[in-house]
Amino acid sequence: MTALSNFYHELWQQYISISPQALAIHHLFESEGEPLVNDHVAFRTFANSNISIDLLEDQILVLGYEYLDSYHFENKKLDARCYVHPDSPTKIFISELQWNTLSEVAQKIIKPIIQQITTSPVARLNAGRIWKIPTYRDYLTLLDESEYAAWLSVWGLRANHFTIFVNYLKKYPKLSEVVNLIQRHRYELNSVGGVIKGTEADLLIQSSTMADIVAVNFSDAGEQLISSCYYEFAQRFEQQDGTLYQGFVTNSADKIFESTHCGAKI
Ligand code: NI
Numbered sequence: 001m002t003a004l005s006n007f008y009h010e011l012w013q014q015y016i017s018i019s020p021q022a023l024a025i026h027h028l029f030e031s032e033g034e035p036l037v038n039d040h041v042a043f044r045t046f047a048n049s050n051i052s053i054d055l056l057e058d059q060i061l062v063l064g065y066e067y068l069d070s071y072h073f074e075n076k077k078l079d080a081r082c083y084v085h086p087d088s089p090t091k092i093f094i095s096e097l098q099w100n101t102l103s104e105v106a107q108k109i110i111k112p113i114i115q116q117i118t119t120s121p122v123a124r125l126n127a128g129r130i131w132k133i134p135t136y137r138d139y140l141t142l143l144d145e146s147e148y149a150a151w152l153s154v155w156g157l158r159a160n161h162f163t164i165f166v167n168y169l170k171k172y173p174k175l176s177e178v179v180n181l182i183q184r185h186r187y188e189l190n191s192v193g194g195v196i197k198g199t200e201a202d203l204l205i206q207s208s209t210m211a212d213i214v215a216v217n218f219s220d221a222g223e224q225l226i227s228s229c230y231y232e233f234a235q236r237f238e239q240q241d242g243t244l245y246q247g248f249v250t251n252s253a254d255k256i257f258e259s260t261h262c263g264a265k266i
Helices: 003-016 020-031 053-062 104-115 136-145 147-155 175-184 250-260
Strands: 038-046 066-073 078-085 088-097 161-165 204-208 213-218 222-227 230-236
Touching: 003 020, 003 038, 003 161, 020 161, 020 230, 038 053, 038 104, 038 147, 038 230, 053 066, 053 078, 053 088, 066 088, 066 250, 088 147, 104 136, 104 147, 136 147, 147 250, 175 204, 175 230, 204 250, 230 250
Parallel strands: 038 088, 161 230
Antiparallel strands: 038 161, 066 078, 078 088, 204 230, 213 222
16 A cells, blocks of 8 residues: 555545445445545644644645645635646645634633643644543534634544545536435535535535534533534636646635535434
């Protein structure tokens, strides 16, 4: 196994351990005889911390990835970067929360989390949560202001989602066909701004499931049901030079971020 396939194997195992829906959808496509290629995996982290993108980036570059582009999400207070690999169609998308621009209440919850993260060695991208779980009360406070902050405070460093690269599918080479299949099997899709985000003119269209809901144990509230991870589907279009567009569309990604936004609701 190469370092790259080993990296994705471990990441996928960790992901499906809290995202049974992704595994079931994966099996659904496999049972249809479809080859499964990942378009990208996405990570979330804290800016201004010992796990900022600047510090995690080395692990991505060591795998052979090259920096492609940066993105800014004003409303969600996020910055992100995308990396591409010369030998793999799977991109890496990593975003970081500018948590020191959140409210004082949120900062007060996040600061002790940041203080628990040591510099050396820098945590692995699949290290999971390397701080004590927040109280359920604090989780809900974060959720109210930043779904992203709430998710990250519980789940830590791991894949937030994997993404099926629709272009590689044989029977369902269009996102609309994938959406039909998924809906026929009664999975709930994120419908914020429409089930299909983006247009052909953007060169990238995307859909995603709503995140799985799993039970997590909190010290102050016992087991509570919260959002874990979602599965995404992406179809890309050719640029003028005939190659597939590799970047991301901030307006679409902004809405995809909402896929983990069901909070404590079932
Ligand atoms: Ni994505």
